[in-house]
Amino acid sequence: MSADIKPEESMNTVGCAACCGHGDGGPKPAHTGDTGHDGHDDMVSMPTAPTRWRLERLFDAIRFGRAPSADADADCHHGSGGGHTLTGETARRVVFVGNPNVGKSTLFNSLLGAGARVMNAPGTTVLVERGRLDMTGKPGIPESSAGIWDIIDTPGTYSLLPQSPDERVAAQAAAGIDGMPAPDALVAVLDATNLVRSLYFLAGVLELGRPVVVALSMNDLARRQGDDIDPQTLSQALDGVPVIAIDPRTGEGTDSLMRTVAGNFDGTPLPHGLRLMHAGNDEELATMVREGADRRFDWAAGIIHRLGLDHAGRETVSDRIDRVLLNPWLGVPVFLAVMYLVFQATTTLAGPMQDWFDVTVRGWLTDGIDAVMSLFGPGATSGWVHGLIVDGLLDGVITVATFIPPMGIMFIMLSLLEDCGYLARAAFVMDRLMRALGLDGRAFLPIVVGFGCNLPGLAATRTLTDSRQRVMVGMLIPFASCSARLSVYLVLAYAFFRSTAGLVVFLMYVISIVLILAIGVLLRHTVFRDLKPEPFAMVLPPYQWPKAVALVRSVLIRLWGFLRGASSIIISVIIALWLLASIPATAAAGGFGHVEDVHDSVYGVVADAVAPVFAPAGFGDWHASAALITGFVAKEVVVGSMSQSYNISSTGDQTEQQQGQGALGDKLRESFDESSGGHGRAAAIAFLLFVLAYTPCLATVAELKRQFGRRVAAGSVALGLAVAYVLAVVAFQLLRLVM
Amino acid sequence: MRVTGVRMDERHVLRMLELGIRVGGLVRVTQRSNFGGRVIAIGTGRIAIDAATAQSITVRAAEPNTHGEQS
Numbered sequence: 001m002s003a004d005i006k007p008e009e010s011m012n013t014v015g016c017a018a019c020c021g022h023g024d025g026g027p028k029p030a031h032t033g034d035t036g037h038d039g040h041d042d043m044v045s046m047p048t049a050p051t052r053w054r055l056e057r058l059f060d061a062i063r064f065g066r067a068p069s070a071d072a073d074a075d076c077h078h079g080s081g082g083g084h085t086l087t088g089e090t091a092r093r094v095v096f097v098g099n100p101n102v103g104k105s106t107l108f109n110s111l112l113g114a115g116a117r118v119m120n121a122p123g124t125t126v127l128v129e130r131g132r133l134d135m136t137g138k139p140g141i142p143e144s145s146a147g148i149w150d151i152i153d154t155p156g157t158y159s160l161l162p163q164s165p166d167e168r169v170a171a172q173a174a175a176g177i178d179g180m181p182a183p184d185a186l187v188a189v190l191d192a193t194n195l196v197r198s199l200y201f202l203a204g205v206l207e208l209g210r211p212v213v214v215a216l217s218m219n220d221l222a223r224r225q226g227d228d229i230d231p232q233t234l235s236q237a238l239d240g241v242p243v244i245a246i247d248p249r250t251g252e253g254t255d256s257l258m259r260t261v262a263g264n265f266d267g268t269p270l271p272h273g274l275r276l277m278h279a280g281n282d283e284e285l286a287t288m289v290r291e292g293a294d295r296r297f298d299w300a301a302g303i304i305h306r307l308g309l310d311h312a313g314r315e316t317v318s319d320r321i322d323r324v325l326l327n328p329w330l331g332v333p334v335f336l337a338v339m340y341l342v343f344q345a346t347t348t349l350a351g352p353m354q355d356w357f358d359v360t361v362r363g364w365l366t367d368g369i370d371a372v373m374s375l376f377g378p379g380a381t382s383g384w385v386h387g388l389i390v391d392g393l394l395d396g397v398i399t400v401a402t403f404i405p406p407m408g409i410m411f412i413m414l415s416l417l418e419d420c421g422y423l424a425r426a427a428f429v430m431d432r433l434m435r436a437l438g439l440d441g442r443a444f445l446p447i448v449v450g451f452g453c454n455l456p457g458l459a460a461t462r463t464l465t466d467s468r469q470r471v472m473v474g475m476l477i478p479f480a481s482c483s484a485r486l487s488v489y490l491v492l493a494y495a496f497f498r499s500t501a502g503l504v505v506f507l508m509y510v511i512s513i514v515l516i517l518a519i520g521v522l523l524r525h526t527v528f529r530d531l532k533p534e535p536f537a538m539v540l541p542p543y544q545w546p547k548a549v550a551l552v553r554s555v556l557i558r559l560w561g562f563l564r565g566a567s568s569i570i571i572s573v574i575i576a577l578w579l580l581a582s583i584p585a586t587a588a589a590g591g592f593g594h595v596e597d598v599h600d601s602v603y604g605v606v607a608d609a610v611a612p613v614f615a616p617a618g619f620g621d622w623h624a625s626a627a628l629i630t631g632f633v634a635k636e637v638v639v640g641s642m643s644q645s646y647n648i649s650s651t652g653d654q655t656e657q658q659q660g661q662g663a664l665g666d667k668l669r670e671s672f673d674e675s676s677g678g679h680g681r682a683a684a685i686a687f688l689l690f691v692l693a694y695t696p697c698l699a700t701v702a703e704l705k706r707q708f709g710r711r712v713a714a715g716s717v718a719l720g721l722a723v724a725y726v727l728a729v730v731a732f733q734l735l736r737l738v739m
Numbered sequence: 740m741r742v743t744g745v746r747m748d749e750r751h752v753l754r755m756l757e758l759g760i761r762v763g764g765l766v767r768v769t770q771r772s773n774f775g776g777r778v779i780a781i782g783t784g785r786i787a788i789d790a791a792t793a794q795s796i797t798v799r800a801a802e803p804n805t806h807g808e809q810s
Contacts, residue, residue, distance in 0.1 A: 158757045163750065194784035197759050225783050293753055297761065304782075313783040319769050322785075326772040428787040432774040535751055536789035537758055540778060 091132065091148040093181055094261060097174045098189035099201055100156030100465060101424060101541045103217040105129065106550055107189060107248035108153035111258070113553065114560055116153075120709060122179065126169040126467040127707075129153040135262065140255070145262035152183075156465065158197070160204040161289040163534070164466045168282065175208050177281055185211040185261050189246075192222035192229050193542055195309060199300035204289055206241065207277045207296075211268045213261050214243040215253075221542050225316055227309055237303050239271035249419075249547035273299040318542040322425070331429045338422065339448045342413045346406045347452035347483055353405035362398045366390055384582060384593025392578035396571030399634065400563065403455055403699055407562050410449065410456030411555040414463060419546035423463055424538060431536050437520040438531040440464065443473045447516060450480030451509075454696045458703045459562070471708050472528050475716050476520055478696050479723075481512035484635035487656050488691050491639050494660025495668045496684040501660070504685075508692055515693060519723065565706030570698050574633060580606060598626065598645055617690065617728035618676035618683030618736065623667075628690065634697045642668070682735035686728040693724035740766055740798040747795050755796075758786050765801055 098104040108116065112131035121128045130153070136146040154173045155166035162168035169180075176182025188205045190198035206212050216231055235243040242260045246253035270276060275292065279285035304310045325334050369389055373380040380386060417423045423442065430441030437443070442463050450457030457477040461470045489508050493501035524531060580603040582593045589600035598604050599622065607626035614620045614628075623645045630641035639659065646667040659665065669680055676683035695701060695717050705713035742764050745752050759781040760766065770778035775790025788796075 158754065161753065161757075163754060194759075194782070196782060197757070197784060200757060200759075222783070227783060290753060293756055297756060309782070311782070313780055315769070316783075318785065319780075322770050322778060326770050326776075326778060326787075328771060328773045331773045424787070428776060428778075428789075429773060431776070431789055535747065535754075535792040535795070536776075536787070537755065537760075537792055538787050539758065540785040540787050542785075 091150040092135075092145065092184045092265065093150045093152065094185050094187060095152045095154060095173050095183040096187045096189060097154050097170060097201075097205055098156060099158055099191060099194075099198060099539065101421075101539065102156070102189050102191040102198070103246075103248040104156060104189040105153055106554070107215065107217070107246060107254065108151065109554055109557055110248055110251045110550070111254055112151060114557055116557065118561055121169040121173075124165055124169060124467065126155060126166045127462070128155070128169060128173070133258075135258070138258070140259040141262045145265055158201065158539075159289065160201075160208075161286050162282075164468070166465060166467050171285060172282070174205060174210075175279055175285055176210075177279060177285060183210055184265055185213065187213050187215050187257065187261060189215045189217055189248075191541075192216050192218045192227065192245075193225060194539065195222075195227075195229065195307075196300055196304050197539070199303055200297050202238075203274055203296035203299050204277075204292075206270055207274050207288075207292070209270070209276045209278075211261075211264045211266070212241060213257065213264055213268065214238070214241060215246045215257050216243055217246055217248055218542075219245050219247065221544060225313070225542075229307070229309070233307065237306050238269075240269040241271060242268060249550040251549075271299070273302065316542065318421070318540070321543050322540070325422070325425055326429065335426055335429045335444075338417070338426070339445065342410075342417075342445065342449060343452050345409050345413055346449055346456045350405040350409050350453075354402045357398060357401040357404070361401065362394070365394055365398075369394065384591075387582060387593040388575070388578065392575040393571065395578070396574035397567075399574060399699070400567045400570050403453075403566075404559065404563070406453045406456045407459055408555060408559050410459050411558045412551070414460060415551045415554050416546055418463065419544070419551065421541045421543045424540050428536070428538060428540070435533050437472075437517070438524045438528060438533055439469050439473065439520075440466070440536070443469060446473050446477060447480055450477040450482065451512075452483055454478055454480060454482050454700045455703055458700065458707060459558070461707070466531075468528055468531050471712055472520070472523055472531065474704055474708055474712065475523060475719060476516050478700055478716060478720050479512060479515045479519055479693060481509055481692055482635070482696055484697065485691055488631070488635060488638045489688055490656030491642075491660040491664065492668065492684050492688055494657045495665030496672075496681045498661065501657075504688070508688060511689065512692055515723070519719070562703065562706070566699055566702035569702035569705065573698050577603070577630070577633060597647070603629075614690075614728070615675070616732070617686040617725070618679060618732040619672060619687045619690075619728075621671050621675040623671055624675070624687060628694070631691060632695055632698060634699070635691065638691070639664075646671075676732070676736065679732070679736035679739055682732050682739040685735055685739075686732035689731050690724045690728040693727055694720045696720075740768075741801045742766055742796060743799050744797040745795060746797070747792075759784060760786065760796060766796075766798065 096104050096108055108129055108131075111133065112129075115133075116129050116131035118127055118129050120126060131151050133149045133151060134147070135141045135149050138146070152173060154170035157167040157170040159167065160171040160174065162171050172178050172180040174183065174186060186205055186208070188202050190202060202212075202214065214234070216229065216234065219229065222229055231243040231245045235241060242264060244253055244257045244260050246257055248254075274296070277285065277288040277292070279288055301310070324330060369386070370381050373386055373389075414423075417426070426445065427441035430444045434441050434443050445463065446457045446460035448457075449460050454477050457480060458474055461473050461477070464470045464473060485508075486505070489505045490501070493504040497504050581598055581601045582595060583602040584590055584592065584595050584600060585602050585605045586600045589595050589597070595601040599607075603626065604622065607622040607629060610625040610629065611620050611622045614625060623642060626645050627638050627641045631638040639656070643659070643664055646664065648663050648667065654662070660668075668684075672683045672687070673680035701713050701717060704716050742760060742762050744762060745755050745760065747755065755761065760779075764781065766779045766781055768777050769780045769785065772778065772787070775793065776787060777790075777793045778785055778787050
C-alpha cells in the first residue's frame, strides 16, 4: 500500500481529503493519481466510512455525554476528522503529538485552560486531554477555518510504533485508525534541544499524510546550548512544512501557531525523502513504521546536517547539575531528601490548612446557615432540614474542601519537579529498586506520598507514562498507611497495649510496606502479567526554571479537575449516611432527624446486620462495624464514631493516648473482650489490620473512579476489603492462641 | 565513541534507534550513576540508560588510532 513518491511528487500537497475518499468537501491529494490509485483506493484498508462515522459519533457521545447524531453524510465536510458540536455543526479536529517532556501538555493547557477535559481513551485507562475552542472571529483566522476546533492532546511518544497502551492511543489518534477519529490537522511539538529525535518522530507523522504544523519548543534552552534554530530555515529544510517557534510556558507563539494551523487545513507538503503511509489499523501502521525506520532516520540526519547542527555537543549546565544529582553515591540520598520534602509539604504544611477548613470555615458556614434559618422561626434550626444541610450537605462540602490543601500542594510539587526536569531523573535513580514490581522509578513518589495522604499519592500517579503502571500504583496506594489511620492505631494501641503501644503502631507501618510489596507482586503476576520490565532508556530533559504563570495555571486546572470529579460522590455518600443515621428504626428512637442513640437508627440496624461478618475476626460487635462503615467515608472520623456509639462525651481536645487510656479505652476493651471470647487484644490487632488494609476513604474511591474509571475503583475497593478481611481473620485466629 | 552494535531484540533495537542510539552513531558517556546506570550524550540530547541496557550496547573509540570493542 505504501506509495512510492518521486521527488517532484513528494512536494505535492496532501490534505484532509486523504482521509475522506467518499466526500467532496476537500481537495484530493495530487499524489494519489501518481501512485496508480485513485483517492478511494487509498482508503481500501481503512474502515468503511459509515463504520468510522459511527465510531466517531460513539466516541463523541461517550466523551461528551450526548446522543450520537443520525445524520452521517451531512457532517462529512473535512475528511473524516470532524467532530460534532451540540448543534450538529462540524468541528475541526486538531491533534497534538510529540515526544514526552517537550511541553506539549503545557501548550495544550495554555490554549485550553480550564476548558480542557481529561478523559480515558475508549476502552482504555489511557488519559487523553480534549477541549474545544471557538475560532470564529479570532484575528487572523480565515472564515473557511473558523468555527469550533476540537483539540486533542495525546500521551507523549517516541514513535508511531507503540510499546505501551499510552503510545498506542497516541499513534491511533495521530493516524485516525482503529475507531479513533481522523484528525484534520496535526500539531507536532518538537524539542529544539534534541532535533534529531524530534525530526525522526516528525518524519513518521508527516508520512501519515495529514496536514502537519510544527511547533518548535525549548528554543531558549537550545540557544543556550549554542543551537539557534531559525523556524524559517527549518521550514525551508522541511520543504515548506510550516514551523512556528513557541514557548508553551509563556504562551509566546501560540496565536501564530493557531493562525498557521487555520491556514493549512487544506494540506501541507510532504518533504523529499519521505513516503506516504496508508495504514488502516494498528498492525499496518506498525509494519510501515518498522520498515521505514532507517529511511526516516537518514532523512532526519540529513536535515540536521543541512542545518549544521550535527556537532557532538558540549558540556552543559544540566551535565554539571547531573554530576551531583545523579552521582552514584549522592543520587539516592538526594532523591530521598526530595521525597521527604514532598511528604512534609503534603502533610505538615497541609495539616493546619485542613484544620482551618474543618473548624473555622465549618464554623462560619454553620453560623451563616443558622442565621438564615432562624429567619424562618425558632424551630427551624432544630428541624431535620437544618440537620440535612449542616450534618449532611455542609459536612460533605467541608470534607471535599479539606482535601484542597494536600491536593493543591501535591500539584504544586509535581509541577515544580516536572517543569524543572528532576522527575525524569527520579525515575532513573529509583528504577532498579522498583523494577521487582514491574514499575519504573517514578512509581516510588506516589507510594511515598500515599503514606501522608492517599489522595495526593493518587494525583502523583499521573507522572507515570504507562497507563498500566498508573492503574497498578493506583491500586497499591490505598495500602499505604496514611496519617488519618494513625489516629485509630493510637487509640486502640493505648487501649490494649499501654506499654508497647509505640511498637504496635510501628508494626502497622511495617505491615503496610510488606502489604504493598506483596500485593504488588500478586498484581504483577495476575492482573498486570503483561507489565514486564523493559530496558530502561529515557530522555533526560535539560534543567530549567519553572515559570510561575504556567505552574499556577496547571495547578488550578488539576485542582478544578479533582473538585469537579470527586465532589459529587463524596457529598452524596455523606448525605446518604446522614439519612441512614436520621431514620429511626425503633418506636422509641425519636423522630426523623432526631434519633438520640445511633443504634436505634437504620444506620444501627445496618451495623448490627454487618457485625456477624466480623465474628471470625473477633470483633463481631455493632460498635466496631458502625465505626468501620463510618471509616469508609474517612478514617479521621472512626474514633469520633466509636465515642458516639459508646455514648462517651469527648471534649474534643483529648489526645489519642488519653482517649485510649480513658473511658473510650475501657469501653473498647469491654466490648472487644466480649465479642472475641476473652481475646480482646487479638481482636484489637485484627481490627487494626482491617483498618490498615480496607478502603482508606471515600475521597480515594472517588479519585480512583475519576482517574481510572468505575471498574478499577470497584476492583480496588473489593481488593482492599478482601485483603483486610483475610488478614484480620487469620491474625485473630492465630493470635488468640497466644493472647 | 561510535556504536558498533545493539544486542537487543528487534523491538528494542528500534526503540534505541528512535532515541538516537544506532549502529554507526556517535555517543559519549556524560555521567555514571547508581546501580551501573549511565547518562549518554547523543549530540545535544541526553539519554539515561540502566546497566543492562548499557551492557547491550557495544562501542569503540571514535579516535582514528584507537580500536577495540568495549561495552
